[in-house]
Amino acid sequence: MNRPANPRSFRAAREEEWRRLEDILTRAEKKSVRSLSDEELLALPVLYRGALSSLSVARETSLDLELVTYLEGLCTRAYFFVYGVRTSAGSRAAAFFARDWPAAVRGLWRETLASFAVTLIGVLAGYLLVAADPAWFDTMVPAAMADGRDFDATAESLRDTLYHDEGGRGLSAFAAFLFTHNAQVCMLSFALGFAFGVPTAMLLVYNGAMAGAFLALFASHGLGFEMGGWLIIHGSTEFFAIVLAGAAGFRIGWSVVFPGEESRLAAATAAGRSAAIVMAGVVVMLLCAGLLEGLGRQLVTSDGLRYAIGLFMLASWLAYFYLPRRAGNV
Amino acid sequence: MSDLTLHHRAEAAKRRSLVTPEGVDLSLKLADIGQRIPAFLLDLVIMAGMLTGLTILCAIGAFTLGLTSAEIAIIIWLLGFFLLRNFYFIVMEMGPRAATFGKRASGLRVVARSGERLTADRVIARNMMREIEFYLPLSFLFYNGAEGAGDALTALAGLAWTGLFLFFPMFNKDRMRVGDLLAGTWVVSAPRRKLTVELSQPSEAAPDHLFSDAQLDVYGVYELQTLEQVLRDNHAETIATVGRVIRGKLGLAWDGGSDRAFLSAYYDAARTRMERGLLFGKRRADKFDTSV
Numbered sequence: 321m322n323r324p325a326n327p328r329s330f331r332a333a334r335e336e337e338w339r340r341l342e343d344i345l346t347r348a349e350k351k352s353v354r355s356l357s358d359e360e361l362l363a364l365p366v367l368y369r370g371a372l373s374s375l376s377v378a379r380e381t382s383l384d385l386e387l388v389t390y391l392e393g394l395c396t397r398a399y400f401f402v403y404g405v406r407t408s409a410g411s412r413a414a415a416f417f418a419r420d421w422p423a424a425v426r427g428l429w430r431e432t433l434a435s436f437a438v439t440l441i442g443v444l445a446g447y448l449l450v451a452a453d454p455a456w457f458d459t460m461v462p463a464a465m466a467d468g469r470d471f472d473a474t475a476e477s478l479r480d481t482l483y484h485d486e487g488g489r490g491l492s493a494f495a496a497f498l499f500t501h502n503a504q505v506c507m508l509s510f511a512l513g514f515a516f517g518v519p520t521a522m523l524l525v526y527n528g529a530m531a532g533a534f535l536a537l538f539a540s541h542g543l544g545f546e547m548g549g550w551l552i553i554h555g556s557t558e559f560f561a562i563v564l565a566g567a568a569g570f571r572i573g574w575s576v577v578f579p580g581e582e583s584r585l586a587a588a589t590a591a592g593r594s595a596a597i598v599m600a601g602v603v604v605m606l607l608c609a610g611l612l613e614g615l616g617r618q619l620v621t622s623d624g625l626r627y628a629i630g631l632f633m634l635a636s637w638l639a640y641f642y643l644p645r646r647a648g649n650v
Numbered sequence: 651m652s653d654l655t656l657h658h659r660a661e662a663a664k665r666r667s668l669v670t671p672e673g674v675d676l677s678l679k680l681a682d683i684g685q686r687i688p689a690f691l692l693d694l695v696i697m698a699g700m701l702t703g704l705t706i707l708c709a710i711g712a713f714t715l716g717l718t719s720a721e722i723a724i725i726i727w728l729l730g731f732f733l734l735r736n737f738y739f740i741v742m743e744m745g746p747r748a749a750t751f752g753k754r755a756s757g758l759r760v761v762a763r764s765g766e767r768l769t770a771d772r773v774i775a776r777n778m779m780r781e782i783e784f785y786l787p788l789s790f791l792f793y794n795g796a797e798g799a800g801d802a803l804t805a806l807a808g809l810a811w812t813g814l815f816l817f818f819p820m821f822n823k824d825r826m827r828v829g830d831l832l833a834g835t836w837v838v839s840a841p842r843r844k845l846t847v848e849l850s851q852p853s854e855a856a857p858d859h860l861f862s863d864a865q866l867d868v869y870g871v872y873e874l875q876t877l878e879q880v881l882r883d884n885h886a887e888t889i890a891t892v893g894r895v896i897r898g899k900l901g902l903a904w905d906g907g908s909d910r911a912f913l914s915a916y917y918d919a920a921r922t923r924m925e926r927g928l929l930f931g932k933r934r935a936d937k938f939d940t941s942v
């Protein structure tokens with residue numbers, strides 16, 4: 321066929337290829353790449369390049385708006401399909417745990433220290449204020465959270481809450497509630513980082529102050545050591561996760577205020593992406609904390625063992641994140 | 651400056667260039683607010699529906715299996731609610747179509763601004779920011795119902811402050827949410843279109859209408875493509891109006907024939923002539939374009 325270029329004959333000649341590409345794409349997007357035969361997989365890039373060249377020709381020679389729009393849409397879909405690197409969910413998760421997550425956490429070490437310091441200030445403030453004047457307890461801890469554990473309670477009843485607290489039934493539901501609640505708070509403190517990190521810091525201080533107030537309450541009844549065990553068995557993981565979420569928020573706030581050499585937009589994007597990796601891991605950590613709280617604390621009532629488990633978890637997380645590892649070790 | 655030039659500029663402002671490794675610019679079109687709000691609302695409705703279903707299932711489970719399993723039902727509900735609220739968007743956008751059901755219905759998809767593959771970290775970042783863009787304003791909205799006037803003021807201030815994040819997309823030219831900004835993504839309109847029939851079917855034998863070159867040169871590409879749209883939509887009234895206007899412009903009296911036949915014939919003839927012009931490098935953008 322050696323006729324002069326005519327948009328109409330051009331369309332008639334290529335239309336079948338476009339439809340084949342469209343058909344393959346639709347099936348691959350609906351099901352998965354596996355639903356394609358070998359032959360179709362080999363044809364896909366060829367058809368994609370054919371469609372791209374058709375688009376170039378159509379833009380220059382055809383005034384059929386529908387044709388050009390159709391080809392633009394088809395090429396866009398095909399582009400993202402052909403150039404999207406497809407790794408299985410399993411290998412992606414493996415890369416996340418082996419490399420991406422610890423690396424992202426290491427990259428946040430400065431913010432993590434800051435976030436830890438802010439939490440510590442909160443704990444100290446809460447402890448010192450409540451120790452000096454018990455009236456502070458009611459302002460810091462909402463009644464629903466205190467659940468009868470306040471300065472009116474006897475040492476005996478307080479001791480009870482530490483060892484067979486929520487009383488068996490409803491305990492795992494409570495742990496599930498705490499997990500979802502904590503995860504939500506962590507995501508909020510991450511997102512609030514965008515407001516220059518100020519609300520994130522406030523959340524961290526408040527969270528620390530609450531823990532400090534509880535410590536002061538139990539310490540005033542001579543139960544400080546026991547309370548520590550009750551808290552640390554899951555708290556070492558939970559507080560670490562919250563500190564990391566705060567660090568992720570700080571990183572975002574910092575990069576928005578002080579973008580450095582990059583443009584503000586580029587700095588925000590880089591910070592957002594690495595912080596998001598940390599946050600995905602934070603949810604995993606909180607899940608661990610929830611399990612420790614729901615099961616571990618229920619089964620383990622010895623203070624020594626509680627401290628041992630809590631400190632072991634802390635050491636494991638620290639080693640996992642910060643121990644140097646060989647470069648290129650996937 | 652004519653309205654048409656303004657229109658072309660507005661169209662161009664919505665386009666973002668994405669050059670493939672093959673060297674072709676895909677020229678993506680940014681989604682506008684009018685597409686994104688319905689998409690989001692549809693997603694909310696879907697999430698509410700799924701939550702209702704989950705609640706009913708858990709309630710039935712708790713009642714039929716007795717109190718011992720009530721706790722399991724509560725756990726399933728809590729975790730289900732958590733997953734739905736936080737991971738509906740993330741899981742859907744990590745799929746091959748990079749769009750939730752709502753976005754699919756509006757013909758949208760999420761794309762990395764750099765044109766790279768859309769990775770999980772981007773999707774997580776853009777969706778976790780919904781926490782301050784949507785859920786926080788929502789909680790401030792419901793907060794003031796509970797307490798007195800002082801709290802109402804606090805809630806109002808909170809609402810105004812969080813409104814900054816909610817309305818962020820309306821104040822930047824790329825229509826990015828805060829989440830898009832942090833994730834390095836934007837939402838483009840990439841509807842799936844079907845290729846329908848070719849409008850122009852010129853018959854070699856005796857055309858019904860003959861036009862002079864001057865008559866065919868009255869309009870430019872923009873008008874031709876608008877005419878194409880009119881013919882495809884095929885509304886009798888619009889066709890009659892457009893037929894009358896074009897006849898007037900060409901200085902033709904109504905010859906008693908159908909408007910559609912007249913417009914098709916004019917479309918064929920004008921398009922053939924303009925496409926021939928394209929081969930010689932002549933593209934007349936619209937009727938005001940005098941450069942050709």
